Amino acid sequence: MxxxxxxxxxxxxxxxxxxxxxxxxxxxxxxxxxxxxxxxxxxxxxxxxxxxxxxxxxxxxxxxxxxxxxxxxxxxxxxxxxxxxxxxxxxxxxxxxxxxxxxxxxxxxxxxxxxxxxxxxxGSKRTQIVSVFGSVGNSGKTITAIHLAKQLSFRGERVFYLSLESISSASSWLEGDSSRFSQLLYYLKSTPELLGPKIELLKSHDPRLRFDYMTPSDQIREMQEMSGEDVRILLEALTSLNQYDFIIIDLEASVHPRIVRALELSEYIMWIVLDDLNGLFKAQALCKQIGKLQGVHFVVNKYTGKQMNNFSVLGKSIECYLPYIPEWKIIHSAEQIWQSVIFSEQVYGMFTACKSSLSSRSLIANEEAAAS
Incomplete structure (x- = not known):
């Protein structure tokens, strides 16, 4: 041999x-x-x-x-x-x-x-779209999205991080030019057929984290004017480049059309919730407002080891727990974000667990369909 x-x-x-x-x-x-x-x-x-x-x-x-x-x-x-x-x-x-x-x-x-x-x-692997969504602000959604992008890129995946927040805090954490998003929106509106080449020119790259990205920094009005159709065109342009294995979308807690459309187009939705009565109420309200979505995985962040609230009202069980990091209570430097190896590893574990869960459900559904 x-x-x-x-x-x-x-x-x-x-x-x-x-x-x-x-x-x-x-x-x-x-x-x-x-x-x-x-x-x-x-x-x-x-x-x-x-x-x-x-x-x-x-x-x-x-x-x-x-x-x-x-x-x-x-x-x-x-x-x-x-x-x-x-x-x-x-x-x-x-x-x-x-x-x-x-x-x-x-x-x-x-x-x-x-x-x-x-x-x-x-060679036939297609780009997978992963959205990280939260019911309330300050839930750790952006930190989770950034660490997921980092973990995937460090494991050899080609990753594009896209923030669709009105103002992205990630802009202050990443190395690269994050002032080009408004130019991208201009081309998206004026010449959508040329959006792919324009993305090549306007995207930023973080050499430490090894992924490409685009984040809005101060285009609040432009982001509010962005439609669901604009999001569809943007994601199609990104996937048509055939350069990325994953697109990680960072979404704010709202039912704006651009947010809802991004959720609808995602294969995986990491829905971040807190073990907090007010946060649970808002999560339940958003679930009713948005309606049924495919690929939703509820993840409790800032978990301290004991669950206080009953999440069954969301209609799905909690699939993963991410730890509370005391050092992040007050962020005073970008370097703080990268110092927790435990959190970073558990974010990757969260994603692989959700992938396995989705694959198992798909297999069961196919078997039931075949049996009927």
Whole structure:
């Protein structure tokens, strides 16, 4: 049997040597052929070779050098901070460095074979629209949306973050030019057929978080004049670019036509609620006002470990809980937003749980339809 080529790029030579020695003396020695690299230039030369097959396992320190580098190798990131990716179909999986080598290689092999099964359908993957919505202000909706965009982009997904709030607080957190939204709205109204190329020119990019974005900063009147049809045109233009796996939409707590239309066009809706009587009342009122939506997942934010209110009045159970972060009670700098690894990881866990829930419900519905 031909061995799978495993190329390891790691600045920690001692760890890489130990990993290679373990593979050669274990049952994985019959499946993997290990080649170690300590210099980036050597790997870059290797990637220029045509029809290269196998796995590229690289440490997180080298990850920025490969974000836009095309290769036929299956990339896996060796991380000191991010725990193992939960799903084998994660596009760019992370493996936690400080685990047993047997478990690490077992997961590496599982990721690789799952990728081989999915490789035929990767080219046809469509852009998925995810909305983060809240019933009240200051519920942590924008922080949740930003952390979700970050987590997806760090796992190799191509992400576009779009805020449709009247004023976006994210504008002060992100690096890049966030003053172009009004220009985008102008082209959306005047020449919608050219909106795709205009997005290419006007979008911003945050180099730290590795995703593209657009956020309004001071166009309150223009945002109020934005119609549901405008939102449809904008989202169609974004998806037609075929550049993004996910569009994360940050929505304010209102029933404005642009907000409702965005919800209707979303595959997943992360509806943020607080364990608060007033917040629960407003969530119930918004549910009645907006009507039935597909893909709604209720998520309690700022959870302290004990639920005080009965959310059954919303007609759906709570699917996830996000922790209360005391340090965010008063935000005084943008850097505060990124300091909670626990919150960030749980946001990603929230999304994967909601995806699994939706897939299970779809499977049950299809089975019931087939039975009838």
């Amino acid at each position: 031909t061995k799978i080529q495993l190329y390891v790029l790691d600045e920690d030579n001692a760890y890489a040597d130990r990993l290679a020695a373990f593979i050669r003396t274990s049952e994985f020695g019959d499946k993997l052929q290990v080649k170690l690299f300590s210099k980036l230039d050597f790997v870059m030369e290797l990637l220029d070779k045509p029809e290269l097959e196998g796995i590229l396992l690289l440490s997180e320190a080298y990850y920025p050098n490969f974000t836009n580098r095309c290769t036929s190798l299956f990339k896996i990131i060796l991380s000191e901070q991010i725990c193992n990716s939960r799903e084998a179909e994660t596009k760019l999986p992370f493996l936690y460095r400080f685990q047993s080598l047997h478990q690490l290689i077992s997961r590496l092999m599982a990721f690789y074979w799952e990728q081989q099964k999915l490789i035929a359908s990767v």
